[in-house]
Amino acid sequence: MLELRDVSAALGGVTIVHDVNLEVADGEIVALLGPSGSGKSTLLRVIAGLVPLTQGAVTWAGQDLSPVPPHLRNFGFMFQDYALFPHRTVGGNVGFGLEMQGVPDDQIAPKVETALDWVGLTGMGKRAVASLSGGEQQRVALARALAPEPRLLLLDEPVGSLDRELRTRLIDELADMLRERELTTIVVTHDQGEAFGLADRVAVMRTGRIVACAAPATLWREPPDEWTARFLGMTNIIDDPQRGRVLVRPEATSIESEGQPVIVESVAFQEGRYRLTVMTPDGQRLSFTTSQPTTTGTEVLIAIDPSGIVDLSGRP
Amino acid sequence: MDPNRRSLRWLIAIPTLFLAYFFVYPLVSILWVSLTTGDGRPWAEVLQTARIGRVAWFSVWQATVSTVLTVLLGLPVAWAFSRFDFPGRRLLRAAMTIPFVMPTVVVAAAFMVLFGRTSPLPLVETVWIILIAHVFYNLAVVVRVVGGMWESIDDRLVEAARTMGANRWEAFKSITLPLLRPAIAAASAIVFLFSFTSFGVVLLLGGIRYSTIEVAVWRRYFLLDLQGAATLAVVQLIGVTVVLTVYARWQRKRQTQQAVRTGRLPTPTGLKQRTVVFGIIGLALVAELGPLVTLVIRSFTTTDGYGFANYAALTSPDSAFLVTPATAIGNSLQFGLAAMALAVLIGGLASVVIATRRSSTWFDTLLMLPLGTSAVTIGFGFVVALDWPIDLRTSVMLVPIAHALVAIPFVVRTTVPVLASIRNHLREAAATLGASPRQVLRKIDFPIAAKALAAGGGLAFAVSLGEFGATSFIARPSAPTLPVAIFRFLARPAEASFGKAMAMSTILMLVTAVVILAIDGYRAGDL
Numbered sequence: 001m002l003e004l005r006d007v008s009a010a011l012g013g014v015t016i017v018h019d020v021n022l023e024v025a026d027g028e029i030v031a032l033l034g035p036s037g038s039g040k041s042t043l044l045r046v047i048a049g050l051v052p053l054t055q056g057a058v059t060w061a062g063q064d065l066s067p068v069p070p071h072l073r074n075f076g077f078m079f080q081d082y083a084l085f086p087h088r089t090v091g092g093n094v095g096f097g098l099e100m101q102g103v104p105d106d107q108i109a110p111k112v113e114t115a116l117d118w119v120g121l122t123g124m125g126k127r128a129v130a131s132l133s134g135g136e137q138q139r140v141a142l143a144r145a146l147a148p149e150p151r152l153l154l155l156d157e158p159v160g161s162l163d164r165e166l167r168t169r170l171i172d173e174l175a176d177m178l179r180e181r182e183l184t185t186i187v188v189t190h191d192q193g194e195a196f197g198l199a200d201r202v203a204v205m206r207t208g209r210i211v212a213c214a215a216p217a218t219l220w221r222e223p224p225d226e227w228t229a230r231f232l233g234m235t236n237i238i239d240d241p242q243r244g245r246v247l248v249r250p251e252a253t254s255i256e257s258e259g260q261p262v263i264v265e266s267v268a269f270q271e272g273r274y275r276l277t278v279m280t281p282d283g284q285r286l287s288f289t290t291s292q293p294t295t296t297g298t299e300v301l302i303a304i305d306p307s308g309i310v311d312l313s314g315r316p
Numbered sequence: 317m318d319p320n321r322r323s324l325r326w327l328i329a330i331p332t333l334f335l336a337y338f339f340v341y342p343l344v345s346i347l348w349v350s351l352t353t354g355d356g357r358p359w360a361e362v363l364q365t366a367r368i369g370r371v372a373w374f375s376v377w378q379a380t381v382s383t384v385l386t387v388l389l390g391l392p393v394a395w396a397f398s399r400f401d402f403p404g405r406r407l408l409r410a411a412m413t414i415p416f417v418m419p420t421v422v423v424a425a426a427f428m429v430l431f432g433r434t435s436p437l438p439l440v441e442t443v444w445i446i447l448i449a450h451v452f453y454n455l456a457v458v459v460r461v462v463g464g465m466w467e468s469i470d471d472r473l474v475e476a477a478r479t480m481g482a483n484r485w486e487a488f489k490s491i492t493l494p495l496l497r498p499a500i501a502a503a504s505a506i507v508f509l510f511s512f513t514s515f516g517v518v519l520l521l522g523g524i525r526y527s528t529i530e531v532a533v534w535r536r537y538f539l540l541d542l543q544g545a546a547t548l549a550v551v552q553l554i555g556v557t558v559v560l561t562v563y564a565r566w567q568r569k570r571q572t573q574q575a576v577r578t579g580r581l582p583t584p585t586g587l588k589q590r591t592v593v594f595g596i597i598g599l600a601l602v603a604e605l606g607p608l609v610t611l612v613i614r615s616f617t618t619t620d621g622y623g624f625a626n627y628a629a630l631t632s633p634d635s636a637f638l639v640t641p642a643t644a645i646g647n648s649l650q651f652g653l654a655a656m657a658l659a660v661l662i663g664g665l666a667s668v669v670i671a672t673r674r675s676s677t678w679f680d681t682l683l684m685l686p687l688g689t690s691a692v693t694i695g696f697g698f699v700v701a702l703d704w705p706i707d708l709r710t711s712v713m714l715v716p717i718a719h720a721l722v723a724i725p726f727v728v729r730t731t732v733p734v735l736a737s738i739r740n741h742l743r744e745a746a747a748t749l750g751a752s753p754r755q756v757l758r759k760i761d762f763p764i765a766a767k768a769l770a771a772g773g774g775l776a777f778a779v780s781l782g783e784f785g786a787t788s789f790i791a792r793p794s795a796p797t798l799p800v801a802i803f804r805f806l807a808r809p810a811e812a813s814f815g816k817a818m819a820m821s822t823i824l825m826l827v828t829a830v831v832i833l834a835i836d837g838y839r840a841g842d843l
Contacts, residue, residue, distance in 0.1 A: 045744075048744075048748055049747075050744050050747070050748070069747075069752075070744070070747040070748050071746075071747045071748070071749075071750050071751050071752050071753075071755075072750070073748075074750070075748060076748065076749075077744070077745065077748035079741050079744070079745055081739070081741060083739065083741035083742050083744070083745040085742060085745075085746075085760065086764065087763045087764050096746065096749050096751075096759075097749035097750055100746075100749055100750030100751050100755065101750055144745075144749070145748075145749075148749060148750065154748075
């Protein structure tokens with residue numbers, strides 16, 4: 001089990017990570033989700049031992065890791081730019097960690113082949129890394145991190161440099177593989193879809209701090225504050241006269257035969273339904289989808305299911 | 317982090333001490349000799365005897381004319397090679413650069429065949445042969461430097477100008493030329509510097525009437541006028557420093573220039589364009605390779621037809637020399653290997669220091685200085701200074717050390733960019749995979765930089781083989797190098813000597829060409 005207690009870290013004298021507390025259970029997949037500059041990559045590098053702590057402790061199974069240099073931690077790290085060794089073949093890259101562990105040469109080859117099997121690159125060990133496509137490079141980087149059987153896998157934007165379509169597919173594959181092998185994993189991403197699709201728990205980071213940490217469904221259902229809600233893509237945030245700032249879940253709003261009158265501001269046809277943006281009489285905007293066709297400028301009546309209203313006030 | 321820093325501190329010590337003793341100290345000694353009137357002559361007399369004004373004027377004058385001619389003749393060639401694609405373009409362009417890397421004695425030997433007293437065009441010992449030789453030597457600089465820039469200029473800029481009513485010439489004048497200006501300026505500075513510091517060509521082809529400062533240093537030294545030679549060397553250093561400073565400024569401008577080109581170069585189309593493009597390239601190739609071919613042919617020419625007689629004669633002793641020419645070849649190869657080893661060691665260490673530092677420092681400047689200092693000054697400095705604290709002037713290592721000094725900048729220039737381009741992520745990736753800092757150096761940094769280091773070493777070997785300026789001061793009579801032997805044979809009028817000089821020049825040329833091509837092959841293999 002990995003444990004971070006009050007971890008702070010600085011780069012060039014500027015504190016990037018502030019007082020982070022986090023536990024990752026064996027076999028658990030945790031995503032560090034945040035916008036760029038939120039300190040998530042630095043935190044990952046702190047865990048790998050590539051960036052020193054300025055405060056706090058990182059422990060593995062109770063053992064303090066601060067005196068342990070990166071090369072003795074046996075944490076697999078996958079870099080966003082893959083960092084494949086240009087002077088080595090695919091096999092030479094994947095086998096590097098085993099070589100460093102002192103595994104005899106004749107045992108390295110079959111292990112490399114197995115690792116390449118896992119990522120769907122069977123038989124490509126002899127290829128030069130420069131000849132690979134972006135997606136293939138990503139898989140080689142993953143196989144390289146997996147081959148030495150690390151006790152913890154650290155993935156920095158594992159699909160961040162690829163195009164959208166490939167990204168979705170690789171995330172699904174990655175999730176399957178990590179679960180199948182029960183690999184303890186921390187994955188850094190700025191894309192909430194990736195985080196939610198991969199992780200058991202998502203830790204949302206903002207300016208160096210973890211502001212929320214929960215299972216994807218919980219986080220989605222009850223974002224702790226307005227910033228997190230907006231970051232996760234929930235924009236239906238209005239002022240409620242009784243409760244202050246509230247989030248209105250899109251699925252909680254519907255057009256009814258009686259209810260509050262609103263003016264339709266825009267209508268967009270989207271995946272078989274209509275996405276409406278409406279304006280309430282007190283000038284607040286709401287978005288939701290409906291199957292009912294309407295036209296811009298008309299008045300409709302809406303009702304909001306109270307269970308779909310999340311209170312955001314009173315929280316930081 | 318910290319232990320790395322500490323080890324860097326002693327890494328820096330070896331190159332620094334080497335350069336301090338073998339470069340800075342001799343230069344200071346030259347300055348000292350020039351300022352102390354050892355033989356009691358008044359200062360004015362020293363200057364007058366050495367004819368400094370005349371020599372300096374000729375150096376500047378011929379370098380200026382050489383530069384203008386080289387740029388004017390080089391521009392069309394650069395255009396033909398950089399604006400069009402055709403089969404064999406890279407190979408032909410590489411062939412164009414062969415003369416540039418040839419030792420001066422080889423070029424001088426070839427020109428003696430073409431323009432010797434008995435040839436149809438006897439230009440030796442006129443200023444023309446000096447100018448022609450400088451153009452011949454430096455054309456490749458213009459083709460490479462200006463052509464490289466020209467190739468990257470976006471066609472659409474000129475097309476845009478044409479749609480706005482500019483004709484071909486106006487578009488060239490108002491768009492292409494201003495974009496090329498930094499490259500032309502940089503190339504001009506290089507050509508000027510090489511012509512200004514020209515030694516072997518002027519000494520061998522110019523006769524006694526023409527002297528650059530380099531040649532004058534050599535002549536004053538062998539006339540035992542140490543102070544005159546030293547003063548000339550100081551004047552030379554000042555001149556070189558001025559040119560290098562100007563060049564550095566232009567070079568910065570060239571780097572800030574943005575040039576974008578997308579898509580492939582067109583092939584020449586139409587009879588007229590093809591005639592022009594291939595005509596230019598054909599003429600340039602004949603001019604650049606013809607003399608070298610002539611040299612090879614001449615080396616096989618004997619008094620009774622063609623044959624290997626000139627080569628066979630190399631193994632027999634010659635009355636005027638202590639050793640056979642074949643021994644000189646052996647000396648050169650040994651010196652070359654020693655110089656290569658030294659240059660790779662010192663240059664490699666220096667490269668690690670430079671690449672791991674953020675900003676450029678006095679250290680970078682110190683390392684690059686030998687590149688701008690003329691070889692003659694280095695050789696002269698050795699004989700003036702290296703009798704203290706122990707007399708090294710008769711040491712076998714003196715020649716390799718001088719050659720290494722000249723070659724270190726080449727090693728540094730090929731190695732530093734590669735080391736600097738290794739992203740830190742690679743080292744971190746290796747660390748997370750279990751590699752200790754030492755293993756990272758051995759498994760990541762060294763293998764990636766090894767090719768560059770080898771290429772730098774190859775260059776050092778080639779430089780050492782052809783080095784003449786410094787060697788002419790320090791080579792012991794009992795251990796001449798190949799260029800020194802060629803020089804001595806060329807200086808003697810007998811036909812047998814000339815034949816041997818041709819054979820040796822051909823050997824030197826071929827070995828140099830093979831080394832240079834091997835390095836080019838390395839680089840191509842990288843891509």
